Amino acid sequence: MNPDFWLERWQRGETGWHRDEINRHLCEFWPQLGLPTGTRVLVPLCGKTTDLLWLASRGDRVLGVELSQLAVDAFFAENGLNPTVTQVSGFSRYRVDEIEVLCGDFFDLPAALLDDIGAVYDRAALIALPPDLRLRYAAHLDTLLPARVPHLLITLEYDQALRSGPPFSVHTQEIAQLFGQRYRLSVLAQLDVLDESPGWRQQGLTELVERVYRLDPDMVLA
Ligand SMILES: C[S@@+](CC[C@H](N)C(=O)[O-])C[C@H]1O[C@@H](n2cnc3c(N)ncnc32)[C@H](O)[C@@H]1O
Incomplete structure (x- = not known):
């Protein structure tokens, strides 16, 4: 499964995995992790999930990573957010308040951009990948x-x-x-x-x- 598969899904609007509502398990179980306020949360393969908003609303700092620029643009536009966009290590970095999304290939992500990550939220990221890529992930x-x-x-x-x-x-x-x-x-x-x-x-x-x-x-x- 190459990146074009996902880019084309976004271009064709075939995003059946997307939910407008916040994930119920996130709401129920995230607080149980007992993370300190302001924790920087990595959300790999984030699409345009509104779960990013929920995490930020709790006071977490959010770092999404998403391949498709269409998805990233849609996330900010659909939520009325106007991000600052800069370039860093081959990624486009979108940032507004406590929400940051890196647009690029997760497998190219350098550790230097994730210096103080304190937690990971994975919904439909690992399971989006075939077996060989799950190992790499x-x-x-x-x-x-x-x-x-x-x-x-x-x-x-x-x-x-x-x-x-x-x-x-x-x-x-x-x-x-x-x-x-x-x-x-x-x-x-x-x-x-x-x-x-x-x-x-x-x-x-x-x-x-x-x-x-x-x-x-x-x-x-x-
Ligand atoms: C099944 S969707 C899940 C999106 C999101 N986690 C959600 O719950 O709505 C998988 C997402 O991963 C993105 N993706 C796939 N491979 C990627 C990669 N190598 N790097 C970054 N994003 C990737 C796709 O563009 C797609 O938006």
Whole structure:
């Protein structure tokens, strides 16, 4: 899956993953992370999610990363925000108050732009990627965040034989392989959301599990 796939999705307006409402799991579980006010939160592959606004409204400093300039422009325009745009390390940096979005390829992101990240919010980022890129994503996150920080991670699980991604099905076993050596994993919620995706039932799926993970820095393992 190359960047053109996503750029074309945005150009064609095929953004079925986007929700205007704030993610319910973010609202419920983010406060439980107990992060100090002003924490800088990394939101990889952020699209034009309004979750950025919710995080900023709590007093968090938000850093989104998104490939598509259309998406980034739409985020600021649709929310009536007028960002300052500068260039940094090959990325366009959009900034307004506590919200910053870097427009460019996440895999090109240098650690120098993420100096004081204190948490990660991942909804539809890891699961947007096929297996080889998921490995690269987790490895790149690791190089970007050597200090390790809490994550809230939302995944989907379903029978991949019945439907091709994205979004891809990513099982707990893979989450453990990708993150388990560096983070302590807890499942905060798991729910069958098939009724919310009737089209998927028509494709033959009988189960669609949304799972919410909390990843905490594990002080025991090196
Ligand atoms: C499934 S969408 C999810 C967007 C957002 N997280 C949400 O919940 O609405 C995945 C997004 O990742 C972006 N994307 C894909 N590959 C990327 C990459 N390598 N670097 C930055 N963004 C990327 C796409 O353009 C798309 O907006």
